[in-house]
Amino acid sequence: MSDTSAPALPVTFRPARTRVVLLTSGVAMFVVISAVGLMLDSLSPGERMSFVFVAALFAGVLVMLSRPKVVADDDGVTVVNITRVRRLAWAEILRVNLRPGDPWVFLDLSDGTSLPVLGIQPGIAKGRAIEDARALRALADSRGTGREGA
Template identity: 25%
Template sequence: MGEVMETIARPVRIRRYVIPFALILLAALVVAGVLMRRTPTGATFGSADQVAMIVVGAILACAVLLLLRPRVRADEHGIEVRNVFQGKWFDWADVRAVSFPDGSPWARVELLADEYYPVMAIQAHDGQRAVDAMRALRAMHREHGGA
């Protein structure tokens, strides 16, 4: 039996921005929650309001961190694309091409039924890493599935 080849790609550059932004957002809402007892307008906030502000900060920070979820994984059987909210598996036989249209922020899988599925894991901002990931996916597609 031969060695199983697998390609995995995730966005890299966006991590530099998303993680600090989520931490700053959480810290700002924690500080706001802790300091929001009394305002100059005379409004008074209770402990439940403070806790709610901190919980909202945690929820928003987690929502921002969802931008780190995209991943693409390909092997000899097909390609799995996981974007922010959902993932999908495609057999190589169903894939016409893996492309990166000019001006697009990310790659896409082109299907035989004249449809396409975005691949948010391979982003234009990642430069050479995106080029390398596209080359690897295209090579796998040529070898295992396509024209």
């Protein structure tokens, strides 16, 4: 595997393959559902527009699911999950965890809570997620009050 040296900042971690699959699926679904709605001669204009609206709604959900990322810079980390963005100073991150079976990375925070980081997930690209988790752990250890992660 790769070494645990911290990458140069700023750096963005995101599940690229998952994002490609979601965005491609969203575009394909939008095109197919809209085309079907527009090609059906028996539908009124309002019904046709409802097909396009539903297609846009489905595509919008997939775009939201493709949103997660983690941006690390000199001042801290910005965690962008599906509907929420949270900015953390390096000192707030005690540990970066990606245990076997975890769906994504978790950050143990100084306030005693744990924050899921959907921007690093081993679903489709397990090796890449492990490398990203190690890089984020190295950054947290070198820049904050973090301890060695498990």
